[in-house]
Amino acid sequence: MTSRACTICLMVSVAVTPLRVAAAQAGSAQVTGTIIDASSKSAVPGADVVHVGGGRSVVTDSLGHFTFGELPPGIVRFVVGSVGFPVLRVAVALTQGERLSKVIELDSSSAGRAATQSLPGVAIIAPRPPMPRFVDFERRRLTGRGQYLVREELERSGVGSLQDAMRGLRGVNIDCGGSNGCSIRMARAPMRCRPEYIVDERVDNVFGLDTPIRDIEGIEVYTGPSDVPGEFAGRSAGCGVIVVWTRAGPSRSR
Numbered sequence: 001m002t003s004r005a006c007t008i009c010l011m012v013s014v015a016v017t018p019l020r021v022a023a024a025q026a027g028s029a030q031v032t033g034t035i036i037d038a039s040s041k042s043a044v045p046g047a048d049v050v051h052v053g054g055g056r057s058v059v060t061d062s063l064g065h066f067t068f069g070e071l072p073p074g075i076v077r078f079v080v081g082s083v084g085f086p087v088l089r090v091a092v093a094l095t096q097g098e099r100l101s102k103v104i105e106l107d108s109s110s111a112g113r114a115a116t117q118s119l120p121g122v123a124i125i126a127p128r129p130p131m132p133r134f135v136d137f138e139r140r141r142l143t144g145r146g147q148y149l150v151r152e153e154l155e156r157s158g159v160g161s162l163q164d165a166m167r168g169l170r171g172v173n174i175d176c177g178g179s180n181g182c183s184i185r186m187a188r189a190p191m192r193c194r195p196e197y198i199v200d201e202r203v204d205n206v207f208g209l210d211t212p213i214r215d216i217e218g219i220e221v222y223t224g225p226s227d228v229p230g231e232f233a234g235r236s237a238g239c240g241v242i243v244v245w246t247r248a249g250p251s252r253s254r
Helices: 002-026 111-113 132-143 153-157 162-166
Strands: 029-037 049-050 055-057 067-071 074-081 088-094 098-106 147-150 172-175 180-188 195-198 216-220 239-247
Touching: 029 074, 029 088, 049 067, 055 067, 088 098, 132 147, 132 216, 132 239, 147 153, 153 216, 162 172, 162 180, 162 216, 162 239
Parallel strands: 029 098, 195 239
Antiparallel strands: 029 067, 049 055, 049 074, 074 088, 147 216, 172 180, 216 239
């Protein structure tokens, strides 16, 4: 029993020892170094030395020194960087168990700084999410039905009234003359058939046309029954519908 047990112990010992040796030898190389400024030859403290592919990094001390141990044999690559210096990539060839000492120079000269790629600032522009009361406006605008104007367009065009804003829209006529001034009529609508005005979700055929342009945030224009969304159907859709959204909302009482 004793002899067999010892034989097993020997087998285990022979099997395990080479594994331990191999594991130890796999990362037995070491690199020590000093990072200096190529122009002044002074030490660069606080520089980062990153082992590419290994996921490890060290920082130089006050004298610019660093030590990187447990490195595998072969070509080992580092990335060295510090504030005010371009990033430097360094590759060294290590043999098994080698202790390599190296001086690494970072270039702080104007030529060296020019080698650093400076990325221009990027302005991130995202559309402002609509206020809750404008959610339906934005939803309908995405459908492609109807025509839409927003405050930015109105300000850019310099229009002074709702009638002026309608000029040039597809299927919209501006009838002017007589004591009533100008009025809006859809081209497909029968004569004397005026569109319905909805201001801040309320029908307002009395004051809707006279809504001050400075108060308008958005306009929806539907020129006939085939354009009018379901929520506005039945409200004189045959004459067209003009939906006005104001800054303040809801619309004034009639």
